[in-house]
Amino acid sequence: xxxxxxxxxxxxxxxINILLQANGLSGTSYRLFFLSAAFxxxxxxxxxxxxxxxxxxxxxxxxxxxxxxxxKEITNGLWRSYxxxxxxxxxxxxxxxxxxxxxxxxxxxxxxxxTNAKPQEFRDFVQRLLSTQRSQRISPQAVEAV
Amino acid sequence: xxxxxxxxxxxxxxxxxxxARWIGDLTEFFRDYRIGDTTFALYAKGRTRNxxxxxxxxxxxxxxxxxxxxxxxxxxxxxxxxxxxxRNRVDVVTRISKDEDLQWAWLILFSRKNIQPSIVSFVxxxxxxxxxxxxxxxxxxxxxxxNNQIGKSIEKHLRLSRALGEEKSGKTD
Numbered sequence: 062x063x064x065x066x067x068x069x070x071x072x073x074x075x076x077i078n079i080l081l082q083a084n085g086l087s088g089t090s091y092r093l094f095f096l097s098a099a100f101x102x103x104x105x106x107x108x109x110x111x112x113x114x115x116x117x118x119x120x121x122x123x124x125x126x127x128x129x130x131x132x133k134e135i136t137n138g139l140w141r142s143y144x145x146x147x148x149x150x151x152x153x154x155x156x157x158x159x160x161x162x163x164x165x166x167x168x169x170x171x172x173x174x175x176t177n178a179k180p181q182e183f184r185d186f187v188q189r190l191l192s193t194q195r196s197q198r199i200s201p202q203a204v205e206a207v
Numbered sequence: 208x209x210x211x212x213x214x215x216x217x218x219x220x221x222x223x224x225x226x227a228r229w230i231g232d233l234t235e236f237f238r239d240y241r242i243g244d245t246t247f248a249l250y251a252k253g254r255t256r257n258x259x260x261x262x263x264x265x266x267x268x269x270x271x272x273x274x275x276x277x278x279x280x281x282x283x284x285x286x287x288x289x290x291x292x293x294r295n296r297v298d299v300v301t302r303i304s305k306d307e308d309l310q311w312a313w314l315i316l317f318s319r320k321n322i323q324p325s326i327v328s329f330v331x332x333x334x335x336x337x338x339x340x341x342x343x344x345x346x347x348x349x350x351x352x353x354n355n356q357i358g359k360s361i362e363k364h365l366r367l368s369r370a371l372g373e374e375k376s377g378k379t380d
Contacts, residue, residue: 148223148236152258156223159235180223181216188238 065115066107073106074099117175123190128171136169141194143169146187148180156180158187214345215248215280215317218370222251222278230364231276232257245299248317249280255310274310277303278365283318288342290325300338311357313339315367319346327351333358345371 077095081087086095118129127137138160145161155174162168173183219236227233233253240250256273258264279300283292293316300314322344330351333340339357343350348371352358361367 145237145240150223150234153260154225154258181220184236184238 062111065111066104069106070099070103073102117172140190148184214370219249227365230360231255247279248282251278276311277309278313280315285319288318311337315341317343317345322349
């Protein structure tokens, strides 16, 4: 979020400075006070842009999951559609989760490195979910004949 | 007080953080991965060419070969680890290496029992260059490494002893 905000902090400071000079306030003692407003203004704009475009949210329950980037849902699915889970390192060495529909088959990546989830714990949690769903699929339900 | 992580979890965490980078780039980590009749507590896949950034990336693309490699860990738990089991594990990994066209592989067996002298003898005399072998006792913190370059790298680069919670390595070469 800081990288999104800093250009706007700089832009706000420049704009405030231009306004102060145009109004003849650049020499007064209030100058620093007005300039310090650049930080909250810049951070607010940066935060709004970050939340709108780049913030990653992973929503899940025992049945399904969805990945939301900014205000758009980029992936969703049911746990029972997947057979295997692994931790995959991206090109920067950041650990993400990969869900496989079949071994070495179709897969979907969940960018957990962009959240505060611990990769090993989350992978183990997902693995337990997948094996539970699998065992539910395998074990036949007992139906009583009437 | 937080519980100590299991040796295999600690070992995996080290690999995720890039502990193997000087010898290979392990990029994908599976747990409880079943191949045939064997369930590997940890199975990691990677390549010899690491990704890096700018200069290291250019260096690896121009100099390093791009071979497939893998790491296999088996948790033997409380069960006794005999020569027959060990030979079976080696055979399975050798077969997977051939199928997956791996340039080399590591096989590490964790056991909660003392390592038998016959196992020490087998592992320390194992010298096939395409498979690095190690047996680790998580209770007495003993590590036995195979007598080849890949086997020695299990301690030198992957730092298996750290995963067992040792300050100094108690390995038997």
